[in-house]
Amino acid sequence: MRIDPKLIGFDIDGVVSNTSEAFLRILKQKHGIEGIKVTDITEFDVSKCLAIAPETIDEIFGILLRNPIEADLQPMPHAVTVLREIGRHAPLTLITARPEPKPIAAWLQHILGQDTFRQVRLTAMGDHDGKAEYIKKSGLKYFIDDRHQTCLELVRHGITPLVFRQPWNEGRHNLLSVSSWREIRDLCE
Ligand SMILES: [Mg+2]
Structure with a gap:
């Protein structure tokens, strides 16, 4: 092809x-939640596969939407x-x-x-x-x-x-x- x-x-x-790397990094740095690997993200809607408060998820995606450079999105x-x-x-x-x-x-x-x-x-x-x-x-x-x-x-x-x-x-x-x-x-x- x-x-x-x-x-x-x-x-x-x-x-x-x-984006998943940045999400997990902010989750660890800002919310102290460690030990989640990218392979644990088995749903596009992460709230359906990770036991994390929806507000936390929304907050992190908000950061990545508004400030991708400051969030060091790679x-x-x-x-x-x-x-x-x-x-x-x-x-x-x-x-x-x-x-x-x-x-x-x-x-x-x-x-x-x-x-x-x-x-x-x-x-x-x-x-x-x-x-x-x-x-x-x-x-x-x-x-x-x-x-x-x-x-x-x-x-x-x-x-x-x-x-x-x-x-x-x-x-x-x-x-x-x-x-x-x-x-x-x-x-x-
Ligand atoms: Mg995409």
Whole structure:
């Protein structure tokens, strides 16, 4: 399988950014809750799999939504290198369920650098459902997301999803999946 980089788009949290690492780190530092591993996050909605107060979960996600730079949100391994490479040949279409574009745009600029950031087309939808419409409007055929429910929705709209493997989507689908940004790079030649 070969993908034209002009035809692929990306989700951000759990794909470009290592949001679960930041979540668990803040949980430990700010709330003193230790011993939870990323493999314990077996549901996209973490309140369904971790025995943590919903207010604590909401507070941490609030921090990550509003202040990703201050929270030291990290990119996934090799995401920056591969996005810089793809950005030399194609626009970088990023579509997130986050409600506010500004904080995550600043974070993208921060990690990618100004040159690559100029290639970014960012949509903050404010909703986990309905991505297909935006993906189609952007003229894309492929999309990488870590939420299997989103990927299944895309199939129904004729878009080819690639599930970015994470503990919360493991064994939940029979779709194409990728485990790393190196795999994404190899597909986008
Ligand atoms: Mg995601």
